[in-house]
Amino acid sequence: MRAAAIRGFGGPEVIEVLEVPKPTPGPGEVLVRVIAAGVNPPDWYMREGMPGLPREMMGDIDFPLILGTDVSGVVDALGPEVDGFDVGDEVFGMLRFPTTMQAGGYAEYVAAPVSDIARKPAGVSHREAAAAGMSALTAWQFLIDVGHDLGSPFQDAPHRPVPLDGDSRVLVNGAAGGVGHIAMQLAAWKGAHVTAVASGGHEEFLRGLGTDAFIDYTTTDPAEAVRGLDLVMDTVGGSRSASFLPTIKDGGALFWAYLAEFSDEEKRRYDVTTSATQVRANGAQLAQIAELLDDGTIRIHVDSVYSLQEARQAHERAAQGHIRGKLVLDVA
Ligand SMILES: NC(=O)c1ccc[n+]([C@@H]2O[C@H](COP(=O)([O-])OP(=O)(O)OC[C@H]3O[C@@H](n4cnc5c(N)ncnc54)[C@H](OP(=O)(O)O)[C@@H]3O)[C@@H](O)[C@H]2O)c1
Structure with a gap:
């Protein structure tokens, strides 16, 4: 072959x-x-x-x-x-x-x-x-499968999932990417108010997928534009993850898909859980995702x-x- x-x-x-x-x-x-x-x-x-x-x-x-x-x-x-x-x-x-x-x-x-x-x-x-x-399972295991505490190889602590509902305010960074565009649709399916962060050319695309708000990170700093979030799902990671901490309310969470960096001072200053999980193969979850693909809930x-x-x-x-x-x- x-x-x-x-x-x-x-x-x-x-x-x-x-x-x-x-x-x-x-x-x-x-x-x-x-x-x-x-x-x-x-x-x-x-x-x-x-x-x-x-x-x-x-x-x-x-x-x-x-x-x-x-x-x-x-x-x-x-x-x-x-x-x-x-x-x-x-x-x-x-x-x-x-x-x-x-x-x-x-x-x-x-x-x-x-x-x-x-x-x-x-x-x-x-x-x-x-x-x-992989993209759909990552979004699912971060946002929908709240019955596990499986961490990432890059953090010592167990993962701390957050259940989403109609009162949740969620921001997805990197929202147009593979994980991001599915994560924002799954959060919307759970009834959450969703803010998508991406470069400006993706706005129409992400509004078409149902985002409630859009921030173009090339012109607007999300930290200046939004407050009081329950959860940030950051698919970009790196040193910029920390800039989302002020957007999250006390007791909220920031999930990072890729190697976020936070200083000890930032961790002390904000009452925010920072946590990650590692995507794992799971045919049963794909069968649930298949139903949402089939009925058009996610595209x-x-x-x-x-x-x-x-x-x-x-x-x-x-x-x-x-x-x-x-x-x-x-x-x-
Ligand atoms: N933890 C896990 O198990 C797991 C699983 C899967 C993936 N990941 C990791 O998650 C990351 C994303 O994966 P992916 O498949 O979604 O990647 P992707 O399809 O390449 O998407 C990345 C997106 O990020 C956007 N972006 C780039 N710089 C940005 C910035 N500064 N601010 C906001 N958005 C920015 C890009 O578009 P624009 O810049 O044009 O908006 C792009 O749409 C990767 O690092 C991957 O390794 C982790």
Whole structure:
């Protein structure tokens, strides 16, 4: 089969399309003929050799390494001990993350644990379903699945979820991105008042997805524009996360998806819980998300589509930033 893989770490140019053996599904796995694959930040972190992250987080690396965790396709064969799925079923999922970064999604076939997949709704395209996986599960596990305290590898404390309802005031930073555009729709579905923060070109797009308020961070500092929030979901992270602390009311929370930095003084000054979780593969949650995709409660926006052969160009596009929704590879 063909797969987009790397034989060493580096920039987008290290991605090659190679002929590799078709995987064999093990116990509890199905072989999926991949129609579309989603592109996510961990794909390029892995391509780069995860600079700045502890080496042990990568696990053992086998080259050639097929990038990609998110797929949508058709079940082609069943491994032993598989219940609930049959050959011909249309399925999608985020595979094996974070257990391994070598799930092998950018390929014509992938072996998928049935615990990590769900049925694709007929009215949702393979591109949209492939795009949903990691982004939708991240938004779900941060905002909807309040029954867990699973933290991030980058914080010592357990995660502290916050239930949302019609009284909640939520701000999503990075609202036009993969995680952000789903997070804002899920918060709106829960009845929360939603403020989206993104660059100005995304305003019409985000209003179309139901945001109540919009802040263009290129012209307006959110810290000057909003107060009294219950929750900030910051998908951008870094040192700018701290600038959202004054926007949150006492007892509120700031969730960061990527390495937020707070000084001890900032932590002392604000009565705000700062917390993160780590997205985990979960086919049962994807089945719930599939219902919301099917009835139009949430929509997945595809920024741009590349062929498997063009996986390198997809990573070059990602490096330019300002993604609206998701990048997808058409594999079939
Ligand atoms: N904790 C977890 O388990 C987990 C899971 C998934 C992802 N993540 C992390 O979450 C982050 C986001 O992932 P993603 O897939 O959503 O990325 P993405 O699709 O690339 O989206 C990032 C968005 O941020 C916006 N942005 C960039 N700079 C900004 C700024 N200064 N202020 C506000 N918005 C800004 C960009 O658009 P504009 O600048 O044009 O508005 C873009 O839409 C990544 O760092 C990823 O590693 C963590």
